[in-house]
Amino acid sequence: MPIPEIAIADTPVVSREQMVEIDRVMIEELGITLIQMMENAGRALAALAERLVSGYPARVAIVAGRGNNGGGALTGGRRLAARGHGVSVFATAPRERFEGVPRQQLDICAALSVPIADRLPDDPDAFDLILDGVIGYSLTGAPGGAAADAIDWIDARRTATCISLDVPSGFDAAAGKPSARMVRPDAILTLAALKTGLAEAAAGAPLYLADISVPAKLMTSVAGRPVASRADLVRLV
Secondary structure (H helix, E strand, C coil): CCCCEECHHHCCEECHHHHHHHHHHHHHHCCCCHHHHHHHHHHHHHHHHHHHCCCCCCEEEEEECCCHHHHHHHHHHHHHHHCCCEEEEEECCCHHHCCHHHHHHHHHHHHCCCCEECCCCCCHHHCCEEEEECCCCCCCCCCCHHHHHHHHHHHCCCCCEEEEECCCCCEECCCCEECCCCCCCCEEEEECCEECCHHHHCCCCCEEEECCCCCHHHHHHHHCCCCCCCCCEEEEC
């Protein structure tokens, strides 16, 4: 069954501050927890990944930062591992530095015997698919350190397919534009709503949108309109 399509022009667009407010209302006022939203994001990411990668089982690298974006990528990746794909996790920090829900997802990966390392291998093309969960919409300015190294590693690929979760790592959601260093993915799966400037920054990469259970009333109150679809996963055209 093909992924439904909706027009970018009919899609709500939110700034970083508006997305922070949506997350706050979801958790503090509606009782929809971060782990529930992360599970929704991971399910959509795994579904998209299996559509975009040919061959089974696929060799999958999850490149995960310590934040919620990394947690979402880990959630999607461990779903792929549970379905028999060959998944490896490459974290931008040692496991003990992960906290909260991202740490929980990392621990689940470990319980599933998914290999976890905090050093990237030499060749990104040893994998069929790379899930970019290095940095999400919280970035301000250009990334540095291990995050910058991970971005460079992902962009050194020649044959591996890369899906960025929510925004490409290195997209400055505060400014609504790419920073000096940004992953150039083959597809972007954004969450809940399109982020300001993301469509322009995508540079031709297909854009997809995942429903993470934000109520239409809340999206309308923050962004002025709901998502024009009831599907869990849509392509933005």
